[in-house]
Amino acid sequence: MIVVSIFETSLPLTDPVLKFLLILVIILFTPIILNKIKIPHLLGLIIAGAIVGPNGVNLIERDSGIILSGTAGLLYIMFLAGLEIDLVDFKKNSKKSIVFGLLTFSIPMTLGTICGIYILDFSTQTAVLLASMFASHTLIAYPLISKLGVAKNRAVNITVGGTMITDTLALLVLAVIVGMTTGEVNAQFWIRLSVSILIFGFIVLFLFPIIGRWFFKKFDDNVSQYIFVLVMVFLGAGLAELAGIEPIIGAFLTGLALNRLIPHISPLMNRIEFVGNAIFIPFFLIGVGMLIDFRVFFKDFETIKVAAIMIFIATLAKFIAAWCTQKIYGFSLDERRLIFGLSNAQAAATLAAVLVGYSIILGKTPSGEPIRLLNETILNGTILMILFTCTIASFVAQKGAQNIALSEHTDALPEETDHPERILIPISNMDTTDELINLGITIKSKSNKDGLYALSIVDNTKTNGSADKLAKTILSKAAIAAAATDTNLHELLR
CATH class of the missing domain: 1.20.1530.20 (Na+/H+ antiporter like fold)
Incomplete structure (x- = not known):
């Protein structure tokens, strides 16, 4: 019967899975812990490296991968x-x-x-x-x-x-x-x-x-x-x-x-x-x-x-x-x-x-x-x-x-104004939707989080509601693209 050892007992770790896991755990928890005590997480990562490194507890060797x-x-x-x-x-x-x-x-x-x-x-x-x-x-x-x-x-x-x-x-x-x-x-x-x-x-x-x-x-x-x-x-x-x-x-x-x-x-x-x-x-x-x-x-x-x-x-x-x-x-x-x-x-x-x-x-x-x-x-x-x-x-x-x-x-607190910035993005053409969304996000001001509007003109008398489905499909795609930049995209149907 062949017995496979699951965990390593020797240091430094040589198993790439365990080494990568340990580094990811450090990257994940160092900012979470140090932010609570007002210490820059950059410093925490350096100290963590010193602790787990060859001059510390020797969990990880500073090899070619590092x-x-x-x-x-x-x-x-x-x-x-x-x-x-x-x-x-x-x-x-x-x-x-x-x-x-x-x-x-x-x-x-x-x-x-x-x-x-x-x-x-x-x-x-x-x-x-x-x-x-x-x-x-x-x-x-x-x-x-x-x-x-x-x-x-x-x-x-x-x-x-x-x-x-x-x-x-x-x-x-x-x-x-x-x-x-x-x-x-x-x-x-x-x-x-x-x-x-x-x-x-x-x-x-x-x-x-x-x-x-x-x-x-x-x-x-x-x-x-x-x-x-x-x-x-x-x-x-x-x-x-x-x-x-x-x-x-x-x-x-x-x-x-x-x-x-x-x-x-x-x-x-x-x-x-x-x-x-x-x-x-x-x-x-x-x-x-x-x-x-x-x-x-x-x-x-x-x-x-x-x-x-x-x-x-x-x-x-x-x-x-x-x-x-x-x-x-x-x-x-x-x-x-x-x-x-x-x-x-x-x-x-x-x-x-x-x-x-x-x-x-x-x-x-x-x-x-x-x-x-x-x-x-x-x-x-x-x-x-x-x-x-x-x-x-x-x-x-x-x-x-x-x-x-x-x-x-x-x-930079926004001033009260009767004319807030609004950007209309036509979405009738699937081929140009991505480019227009990116253009709108690029030219908008930094403070504008809710001023992008998707524009689609729908004639319900001829399409029997199918245009509504098409417009919602395009709007969903546009909303996903806008979400990548922390911007809200509003729907405006006429």
């Missing part, structure tokens, strides 16, 4: 940032984004380099690479801000634009430092990098919209359109890698390229946001949490000292950049909170820099130990910095976003 899903989640965050941004405001605030991007890069670079050389007694190359880790940041808090409905705020717009600038410059510093250690920084290096970036930018910003416009006109299947969007995101990320820059830049530019082709209020946008917030982004946050090792608190004083200095310098530098931006452009306190909350979190680019620096061996000690560009103490300090900065960023961004959302809601 890394793949986490990478997809990070690219998704950057893609959504580019897709949801208001291009009109983005162009209008482009100079402000450049100013903020330069501030949030130069201030951490300056403070980090001085700190690395004179306080931590590092070499110049190590100090500069450490400072570039402070300069970069990850938009960890963006899904939280987007959920609260303030993603189009000017402070968010400027911060997202500045993120592209500072991350590009920080990763360029990483490439130069790596090239210097291997002796590859020369005129040919700069020419190759410049040409590849220009070709990459032309393909994404000019060819991607042409391809997207052709595809959306040619194919109207919902699943095909969503898969096409995913293909374009990863294609943009892959082209960025080929150009010698980080994939997150490619994902962001892909979002900008497809911005005009995907209406912010549309079924496709609804699917993109739903899948990202439900699956990909939580996987990324849990994967970040798995990197955190709470045991470093108890290893040695040197790790604690380095981690404390890194956290202080990174947080101070990002706060100074946010404060300067607020004073220069006259932003409110809550807008400064948004800028600081979005730009303070260290994760993706920081992790990439520290892992690259840790892998570079400059030589060996007399005892045979490798001398690394970034040693193990900095590696452990970076993990702690990721935990603390993500925590600070989540709380600050949530506070600012909630206050701004309440203020905008109060200011």
